[in-house]
Amino acid sequence: MIFIDYKDRRPIYEQIVDKVEELIIKGVLQPDTQMPSVRAFSVELSINPNTIQKAYAELERRGFLYSVKGKGSFVCFQDSLLEEKRIKIKEEISKNVEEAKLLHISEEELISLVRNVYQKNKGGNEV
C-alpha cells in the first residue's frame, strides 16, 4: 500500500503521513478502520518502529487518526479536516500564482493549465 522512497529528500515519517492522509482523503482507508499496529507496519516497510510511531503521532495530531489505549489506532475522518486542507492548498496555489505572475506568465496560460489538469483522466478514476 505504501512505498518508501529513500531517494526522496523528505523524512520517511513525513512520506508515511502524507501517503496515509491521501489514502484517507481518497476514501481508500474508511473511517474507523483499524490501522496496522506500529510493530506490524514497521516490519512490513522494514523501517524503524520509532518512525511509524512518529508518523502515527503526527497523523493523530492532525486529526486523521485516533488511538485507543490497548486497542490500536483508527482512521478518523471528519469533513472539517477536508476543509482545512482545502484552505491550505488554496493558499499555496495563491502563493504560487503570485510568483507565476511575477515571472510574467499570463493569466490565460495559468487558466489553461488548470483546465488541462481537470480534463486529464476525465471519465476514468472517479471514486
Added chain:
Amino acid sequence: MIFIDYKDRRPIYEQIVDKVEELIIKGVLQPDTQMPSVRAFSVELSINPNTIQKAYAELERRGFLYSVKGKGSFVCFQDSLLEEKRIKIKEEISKNVEEAKLLHISEEELISLVRNVYQKNKGGNEV
C-alpha cells in the same frame, strides 16, 4: 533589505538565497550590481559570515551571482534563468491543482482564484 525569520523552519542561508533571487527577478537588484561583501552582509544581518558565504555560493551555482576573489560578488542575470523558473513554478502549480481536484475543489473556483490574484494590485503597484 532582507529579514531573517528565525521562526521559519527553513535554514537561514536558504531564506537568503530565495530572497535575493526574488529581488533579482523583480529587478530590484540590477545585473552587475555589486552585492554587499560577505562580511558586511553578515554584520548587517548579525549572522555568521560562513552562512552568507553558503548563500552566495548557492546563488552562484544557480547562475544569479558571480563572485571574483578579491573583488566581490555581483548580480548576473540571464533570461534562461527566468525560463527555468517558469517551468518549475508551472510544474508546482500543476501538482497543486491535482491535489485540489482530489479535494473536490471545482475547476471554476480555482480559475476564479487565479483571476483574483491577477486582478489584485491591478493598475496600482506602480510606486
Added chain:
Amino acid sequence: MIFIDYKDRRPIYEQIVDKVEELIIKGVLQPDTQMPSVRAFSVELSINPNTIQKAYAELERRGFLYSVKGKGSFVCFQDSLLEEKRIKIKEEISKNVEEAKLLHISEEELISLVRNVYQKNKGGNEV
C-alpha cells in the same frame, strides 16, 4: 581508499569529490552502497567533518550520491551522468588539441599519443 594531497593546490573537499566520482564511475563503489558516515570518514582522513559534509553535498548536487538524514549517504549512479562527463571531457580535449595545434604539434603526433594511451595496459588491467 582515498588519500589527501596537502601539496595539491585544490581544496580538500574537491579532491574528495573527484576521487569518489572516479571510484563510482570505475564501478569500485556500486550503486546504493552506503558511504562512510561523515564523522567516520572525517576521522579516517583526519580532517574536519564539515569538509566531508561539503564534499558529500557537492557529490549529491552532481547526482552521484543521495543522503538521507538519520540513515546515511548512498551511491546513486545513473547513465546520464556518464554521458554528461563524456561531453565535458571531449570539450576539454578539443581545447587541448587546439592549443597543441597552435604549438605546431602535428596531427600525426597527437593521434599516436591517443593510440599509445589506448594500447597501454591492453589485455593487462584485469584484476
Added chain:
Amino acid sequence: MIFIDYKDRRPIYEQIVDKVEELIIKGVLQPDTQMPSVRAFSVELSINPNTIQKAYAELERRGFLYSVKGKGSFVCFQDSLLEEKRIKIKEEISKNVEEAKLLHISEEELISLVRNVYQKNKGGNEV
C-alpha cells in the same frame, strides 16, 4: 589587445599571463619588443597596478619576459619555452585521453575529434 573577463573564475593576473603568453607564441608580440609599463597597462585595463605587476613577475618567472632596471619589461622568446609548453600540453592530453578511455569513449572517436580540430580553419589563419 587584452580583454579581462570578470565573469571568468580565474584570477585576473592569470588571465593576463595566459593571454600575453599566447600572443608571444603566436608571434604577435615579437622578441625584444618593449611591453607597456605597469602603470600604463593598468590604466589601459583599468585594473590595479599590483595585478599587472604580479602578471609580469609570473611571465618573467616563466621566461617569457625579461626586465631591465630603469627601462622596462621586454618580450623574451626562446624555443625551449615552446618545447616546455608542448610537453605540458601533451601531458594534459594524455591525462584527459585516459579519462576518456575510462568513460568508454572509443579510440576512433577521439582520433576523429583530433582530425576535426585540425581540419577546422584549414587554409586560413596560418601565421
Added chain:
DNA sequence: GTGGTCTAGACCACG
C-alpha cells in the same frame, strides 16, 4: 547513530 546547519575564529589568494 545519521546528515545538515550554524557559529567562532583562523588562514589563504587575490586586488
Added chain:
DNA sequence: GTGGTCTAGACCACC
C-alpha cells in the same frame, strides 16, 4: 579590502 577554505565545537531533526 574581497571571496574561499578549513577547523573546532555546538545544536537540530531524523532513524
